[in-house]
Amino acid sequence: MTPLSVGLGDLATTFVNGVSYGMILVLVALGLSLVFGLMGVLNFAHGALFMLGGYIGLAVMKLTGGGMTGFALALVVAPLAVAAIGAGLERTVYKPLYETEPIYQLLLTFGLAVVIEEAVKYIWGAAPPGVPPRPAVFDGAVVFMGISLPYYRVFTILLGVAVVAGTALFLSRTRFGLIVRAGVYNTDRTATLGLNVERAFTAVFGLGAFIAALGGVVYIYRAIEPSVGASIILPAFIVVIVGGLGSFWGSVIAGLLIGVIWQFAAVYAPVPAGTVIFLVMIAVLLLRPQGLLGEAEVEV
Amino acid sequence: MVEIDRRRLLKAASATGVAGLTGLAGCLGGGGGGADSLSIGVVTDTSGPYAHLGNSVIRGIKLGLAQSLDADTEGLADSNTVEGSGITVEILAEDSGLAADTGRQKARKLVQSDEVDILQGSVSSSVAAAVQDVATDASTPMFVDTAAATSLTGENCNKYTFRTSQTTYQDALAGGQYAAENLGSSFYFVGADYSWGHDSVAQWKSVIEENGGSAAGESFVSPGTSNYTPYLQNAEESGADSIVVALTGTDGIRFSRDLADFGTDFEVTATGVTTVPWMQQVGTAATGFSGIPKYFWPFPDNSTNDWIIEQYSSQWNAVPSIFTAGAHAAGYAIGQGMQSAGSNDADPLIEQWHGMTIEKTARGDGAYTIRECDHQAEFPMYLGHFEETSGGSMDVEPVLDDTFEAESSIRPCGETGCSGIEL
């Protein structure tokens, strides 16, 4: 099918497209990784918060009449709203479970994902919603050395970089960040040092929800419907696992790497692309069980 | 709040017994009445990602019944009963999600506990196959209204199964011929990586090749894929000048976004992709698609279609879906059959539907004929593209390019895999 003669140009194109896809994965997985790092729980509801962010963003855009202003407002309002919802959920439904076994938190998030998705259908309907026209700024593509990269992907990449940088600064420069990093290392000991771990939990959960919702708003111009949350959650899990559970930079690298590997597999490999990320994950877990950067991060 | 929910749950749980008991009384359940009453059990997705299609189908059946029975359409949106010309038809809808096992249990329930006279469904071909299996075993007629797998009226055809929606082959015959004649000479195929996608690609490919086009390559994409650049890249490397896409739901939406953003100059046609929600999301990116073999509400110019659009917008504040026309035809055929047969028994009704020309349909008077050889309806196929528009709730509108005669957009009786139907 694919011609055997593969020029450098094709490889470069594949690589660039893979990186831009990987950045979407990073955006989706980063909040999940943060929450895992502190709470030790894979949050099944993360995809639902992502989707909820998209729907709230859409509501904001419709209220403000769409356009660039509406989209910009959505990028601010929806993440804040979902962060508030996430923080509220952390206080009310997650918190009572901190003393119990982690599987209960996992199962709770499983139920919460269903509840959020169904609530969105209940409010906005089950069908894919109408979306206002994308601001014309995003039409077209940058062409560099024969490789074209659409403006919307450029925007997504830049936003991803900003989120990664912002979160890294938050973790390294703020008091919350310090508590979070200490909490990742050892929750009990951090608490005994008199640090307010509880508030850090709430803040991190809110931050995770914020990033998820930001991705959701960006995804409005990919495709939005109630079940997109459920369809992005497994790839997001895989990124977090491959990166090393709870490792911030691990998730960033894993997202980009999986994006590139997937892209090459989809272009050149004869296996169904849908199986690729699972096979990659299994291989990584067998060869390097702690993930790419898992161990290093825990020992920080 | 939580308390109320729990009480409701318990109430519902205890109701399992009660409702089951009323079911065994038979006549109370709706079916089994005189010749002037009938019940239809619809098994479809009313809660999942294709709930909008499932609901549009239920509405289509109601409209078809109402029109054939000359019923009052007032309050049709909130009622499960259509009454007119001395006939009462009850519609019992059951949610299958997209699960074949749930669909099968619901179909069994409709046949046994509710004693429905006719089964109908389903969005997913997998669920439709389950419902067909139950209907056939229970000697209950079934109308397929959404699922496009050719096998339902092909290898698995039988006297009980009828289909008024289009098969993947009807799409492929109309769309493939049009594509080979108008959209280029070399084609790349992108299909969803499950049976429907594989069937569609194989059928479009064979039709295009028969009509002088050539196949440059193909890719299959897992549902839920969020990046379509590898397939566009492969299409470009293959040297094709056109792409045929067979994707559904949000996969089709994301493909269309990537297609528009990467500014490729492919001609693109599609099956499955172009639904109304798709138009509402991709907006002007829809204009990249042409030669689409689908019913869109503005295409047919006749009084029945006008009536459907008017009813649909006043009752449900929406435009009909691409499956409403077929569901309406099924509803109309059921009403028409009951009036001609003067009975609600399966055999006389099947005799009516066997070879029936449906009087009023969205594609025109007498435009649907249920073939005797496989019980698949043949009907004219429309081909259209999308143009930007201002005003209205959408940025684009479908525009009709061509109409294919019914006979030329369906496989001849000998080639369907159906070994014939004996009444």
Next chain:
Amino acid sequence: MSYIERSNELFESVKTPYIGAALLALVAVFPLVANAIGGLPFLTSIAIEMMIFAVFAMSFNLLVGYTGYVSFGHTVFLGSGAYMTAVLMKKFSVPFIAAAPAAVIGTGLFALVVGAIAFRRSGVYFAMITLGVAQVFYTLFQSWNYVGGDTGIIIDPPVVFGYEFNPFEPMGYYYLALATVVVTYLFTRYLVRSPFGHVLQAIRENEERARAVGYSVRTFKLAAFSVSGGLAAVSGVLYAAYFTQVAPGSTLYWTTTGDGLFMILIGGMGTLVGPIIGSVFVIGTQYALSTYLVDFIPEGAPALVARLPERWPLLLGLLFMLTVLRFRSGIAGGLGFSRVRSIDDVLTRVSGSAETEEPTVKSDGGDER
């Protein structure tokens, strides 16, 4: 805790056999009574589905509750059993009576292979490897023509010694499923109380110590995984026989594993009867909500209320959350069956991070050697 332990003892020692026998008798005559008063085919068919998934949940519980390893891909063994049965019957004309044991043994071996890979890791990693395996099979089967793609394989109801099973008169299925549930229950009870079961529980409590004592931990875990997979295949065989259609969306997709976890949790994890109760409750609630909720909405109710029946999974999700938040010992726990102590121990493994941080994890890698 102490109350539960006390009542637990009571139940286990005195009441259980009698209550069990009484319940069994009730269940056994249910379709007969139903039939005598005119037949309740839908309720009987839901009861059969409950029993099929009760076997699945019991097999899952054997793994989760007694070895402490949580798999996210357990449905692949239900699917394997169902697909092997259907393929043997449809493509090779093997009679059901021969296809069924072949599918169970075949799946047991398949589980051995999966286990050999997955048990190189533990905790979340183990869970994700099993999930990966199941999803790969799901993806491949969706488009594999030989097994019917996403529509799956449709078979005829089985005929055993001249008796034709009939989905429309499901008495045969009912007693077949009931017998399977009873046998599976007795088998798992025997297993967890046998020396083999004690070793498993020792591994669950402290894998290191079990190893130090001299048990070949890996062999025991693999054996348990294989038996658990084989039991899941038993439910798969029943599934194929009863539904007569085996499709990837219902038997291989990860949400079926999720349903299984829900059943175990709501029924009472780590108890023998919990999975049965959980299956009955979960499937009963699903059908009650999706079928009958609509009958409770008054005419002319406001739109938000009228839309509720369409959104029945919302209520199920809330119920799920409520169970996790307030009702963690499950129904069996509420009835006094729970073994609270073991549940707590069981679940430590699920926390991947806790493990990575604990020194035990390093030695966990010792499995590979």
